[in-house]
Amino acid sequence: MASSSGAADRAEDNGRLIAGRYRLLDRIGRGGMGVVWRATDTLLARQVAVKELRLDASLSEEEAAQLRERTLREARTIAQIGHPHVIVVHDVVVQDEQPFIVIELIEGGSLADRIAAHGPLGPAEAARLCRDLLGALRAAHEQGVLHRDLKPGNVLLETGTGRVVLTDFGIAQVAGSTTLTEYGSFVGSPEYTAPERMSGGAAGPESDLWSLGVLLCAAVSGESPFRRDSLGGILHAVLMEEVRPPVEAGPLLPLVRGLLDRDPLRRIDAAEAERLLRAYARTGVMPAVRPDARVRRWFSPTRVDDGPERVRGPGGRHDAGTPRHPSGKLVAAATAAAVAAAGISAAALLMRKGDDPGKDGPSPSVSTVAPSATPGPSTGGPTEPLPVPAGYRMVDDPAGFSLAVPDNYRRKLLASRIFYMSPGDVIRLGVREQKPVRGGPAAEQRRAHAEGPDGNPGYRDGKVTETVYHGRPAARWEFTWDGSSPAEGARHTVDLCWEEGGRMYDLWVSAPVGRLREAERQFAMALDTFVAGKTR
Template sequence: MGTEGANVRVIGGRYRLEAEIGRGGMGVIWRSTDTLLARQVAVKELGLDESLSEGEARLQREQMLREARAVAQLRHPNIIVVHDVVLDDGRPYMVMELVEGPSLAERLAQDGPVDALHAARIGLALLGALRVAHAGGVQHRDLKPANVLLESDTGRIVLTDFGIARVAGATTLTESGGFVGSPEYTAPERMQGGRTGPAADLWSLGALLCAALSGESPFRRDSLGGILHAVLYEEALPPAEAAPLLPVVRGLLEREPERRLDVDEAERLLRAYVATGATPQAAQARLPFLPPPLDTVVVRRRRIPTRVVLVAAAVVAAVTGAGISAAVLLARQDGDGQPPTSTAGPTRTETTTQAPTPTVTVTRAPTRTGQPPVTAPPGYRGVRDAKGFALAVPKGFSRSVDGPWVYYLSADRTFRIGVRVSAPQNGGPAATQQRAAAAGPRTNPGYRDGKITDTSHDAHDAALWEFTWDDPTSGGQARRVMDLCWEEGGRRYDIRVSAPVGRADEARGYFDAAVDTFAPPAGQ
């Protein structure tokens, strides 16, 4: 049993807890002395839910100890060294090396963002740590600046706090329907309550690199609901400071896990930058987007066979007492695109709150039996989108969603083909485009050379809006945009293609192919 003294406890008969140096939802970190070996260590006191029954508490202790012991087997210079795991008075403790130095979060708060070279080196260190962890069957699941330590004397970068890690073959603390973690750095597939793989840690690394370069996660918002909505539905827009590492950041923040950069490719790109100082070139996309089969339920931009029973786990805020259900978020995906109301703001304290499992209504993708296949010119492929429309897109382009827009993007995101289906607006297409153009300077940095041309599309009145703007996500690159708007069957359609100004002629070919092959949803 731990002994109490003048603010001092000794646990396990040898570890003297002397001063609290950190605290989180999963426990307290103590600066401690190993009295047997006469060395300084860090001891993590893992918190237990006092409301649990004796049997539940015992199971929770066994699970935590099993995971802690598994992490203790990991050996890598960028992973915290675990010396011991002990039970004292029925409570588990993890004994680790003491790293003298600030966390990355503290470093950013005190000194501001780091440069691209420093960020690349941080990324390489963490990729090395994740490679070893994943090979050992351990997913960290809480990769964020607060869990990255910077050793003052050596400059060593250390990944710590595997408190909510998942070990292959073991039931984890958070698989009972609750969500634990830091929403700004959590992969969308984890937010959606499904089982996740190592790719979720790589998404977190992408958000962490953005924070290192700019000072904050790209998903930071004014409310918890805003954060969750951004992670689940909004296109990840890396900060301008990420331009030197843009292929890495974009690749890590791919929403679909199977399209995300893996450890090998991310390492290759970062090493290339460290060696040359030049923005590395990403490889071609490994997997082309395939439209969902007709017997597939389309949910949360992931394709889930109809035979699978969908259970939406509660997405629980990393805020004491504040919860928001996955069902509320999912219901908004095809609505007005606004985040659900939440009065709670994000904090750095992680707690687990069990919320009732909500009911989710699953809607099948409309059956399009009898529709003719899309005729695609050479170098293109026909796509029948989950939104119901069809068109031809260049081979190798992949699908992404940003609010009401569906985009098909080239592998390096140089070319963007967007489609929006919405309700008609007053005044028809010309008036709609005039209003959009009037707001251009406010919505598009560096807006210029705007022009609207009245035209037609398939015998329907249409308006073509063209303009140039400076894209902050690509270092202020000047891009030319072509946007055709028309109304048909009680719906408004926009087809938009954009590209760097110097490649606008090539983009015009993509635009013409998209317009010429576009077919609205069946019945429209």
């Protein structure tokens, strides 16, 4: 949205050379925190877009420095996503203490432009767009990035190819009629913002999925179901009123209702949403949501904003106190989401005695398709298994549990600890089952943390965080250590401990610090597919 200073901007800045390489041509967008320019990369002779962060003059020097650093840090993180439906960040530069983010130039308008010019999308086209955006969100979430402002204006449609591109990850918010982007306050578009964020709770991937559900409604009907004449009306609609999907969303209703569940603990996750969309693309009919589908809380988002959803470190503790519903009643779901967002992003307990592999144990029963058995009530496991992606296989372990592991991992047994290890035993997934202890998972993990230096050379940065796993109280312990030998080098271990079916389980991963991201993905898959006490 242009301002009265637009002409001055163009006269002063057109032709300006940034970092000796990027020549600004014309302004193509403006938001509350910056300006977007069409530019030429003079080194590679290509057209790019350049986002310039322009700081409010009222900010203190310290606040301005923090915002610059936050912007650059987030831009560098997004540059690592590397997904075809996420905007490509080419470069991050600073000139005259002002950050500039250089991104690919998408020739084509936004989804908002498309709806304004040609009307809403049909269900099939909207479903395809939704599936592309799901892939983009999952890739971002794996890098610790929450979008926080998913709306039609931030979805670009490339002319000629139809490519869907998700942009504006908080780098330079594009102002809309109800967008709030002030530093240190709420960030996002209220019509598209999840209720747990509205009520001051912590946000995780599930909050972006709510926004995706609202965007899907807008794509098929032309507007958000929460659009009202005032900001107060929008807040009331998001937090209080009955959620009424538009009639145009009828063919996609199971997905829409699954994404727009106000309780983030009941909201479906990306895997379930993708399952529904795949079925719809294949058959033209969307199946019902699985009764037990829940958000898989393995992800611990990296927080980059200092607004009301700020948290302290990986523990995810909310600084602003317990959020309350406008009626005065506690918003239990938002509180649970704040705890759960601390979650399970880094994996497991390497045990007090280290994680040296032992001898090969009994060979497990292996299948390339998830087992179809339905767990009994005591296990609480899924009634329909998640699809296992290429490169993984389901194993029915002789100890009675099942989970998905990478194809090339092999089983080893050491005392009561079962391992699935990568070639060379570099990355180690472990499982232990035992009787519950007094005080539950949190007490067990705190004891492990206290004894950590005894069996883990160079034990450091240890911490225990209470969380939830599939609705059950759980505790996560993580630490860095020097490895079993000098040749191994520094390693990081993360463990999740929970009680289920009258037993206590630990599921953990240990990996070199340089391969932790890879290990976390494998750990997440193990957690998502783990079934305890499986009957063979």
